[in-house]
Amino acid sequence: MHDSLRVLRNGEKTFQRIWTNLVNAHKTEFNFKIVLRLHVNMYNKESMKQLLYKISRNLASDNRFPVFIRGLGKFGGKNDGLLPVVEGEELVNTIKDLKDLASGLNIGLVDGSIISGAQCYASKFNSLIIRSDGKIGKCTVALYDRRNIIGEINSDGTMNFEKDKFSWWVRGNFTGNEQQLHCPLYAPGSMRD
Numbered sequence: 435m436h437d438s439l440r441v442l443r444n445g446e447k448t449f450q451r452i453w454t455n456l457v458n459a460h461k462t463e464f465n466f467k468i469v470l471r472l473h474v475n476m477y478n479k480e481s482m483k484q485l486l487y488k489i490s491r492n493l494a495s496d497n498r499f500p501v502f503i504r505g506l507g508k509f510g511g512k513n514d515g516l517l518p519v520v521e522g523e524e525l526v527n528t529i530k531d532l533k534d535l536a537s538g539l540n541i542g543l544v545d546g547s548i549i550s551g552a553q554c555y556a557s558k559f560n561s562l563i564i565r566s567d568g569k570i571g572k573c574t575v576a577l578y579d580r581r582n583i584i585g586e587i588n589s590d591g592t593m594n595f596e597k598d599k600f601s602w603w604v605r606g607n608f609t610g611n612e613q614q615l616h617c618p619l620y621a622p623g624s625m626r627d
């Protein structure tokens with residue numbers, strides 16, 4: 435089911451690689467947390483249950499892999515009308531069923547407040563996104579905005595980091611401005627060039 439929706443640009447499947455990476459991470463002693471964010475859609479409830487059983491068998495004893503379940507959403511793209519979104523009561527009931535199953539399988543759950551909440555992760559000091567090309571950013575929406583490239587991991591493992599840009603993203607912590615905490619990208623206060 436995952437592979438019917440999440441494919442590479444060339445159409446290649448992605449599930450097995452992600453799963454292998456998770457299992458390999460599980461085998462390490464490193465201190466990290468990977469939230470497994472699972473999106474419910476009109477067709478994947480049974481597949482989601484199978485995945486929860488798989489997580490239970492392979493990762494549930496490891497509290498570094500909590501699960502976050504939410505509905506597939508429409509965010510204004512040109513393909514919104516094609517998305518098999520579940521809404522309303524059906525979504526609430528489906529998520530409840532899956533969460534109950536996960537709890538029964540001893541899988542750790544997180545709710546949305548850890549991932550989003552009143553304060554966007556982009557305005558938090560301890561949240562960075564690492565892009566596939568090594569670039570470092572803050573916001574998961576403005577992926578092609580130059581303000582959101584605050585550094586880069588070099589091939590030798592060193593890092594370039596633009597402190598002023600970083601400070602702009604976390605400015606709400608100093609000003610106390612709620613908009614800047616809630617969404618630093620669209621809140622007042624421009625970034626100096």
Ligand code: SF4
Nearest residue numbers: 554556573575617619
């Ligand atoms: S658009 Fe705003 S709220 Fe969304 S991730 Fe970026 S900074 Fe945060």
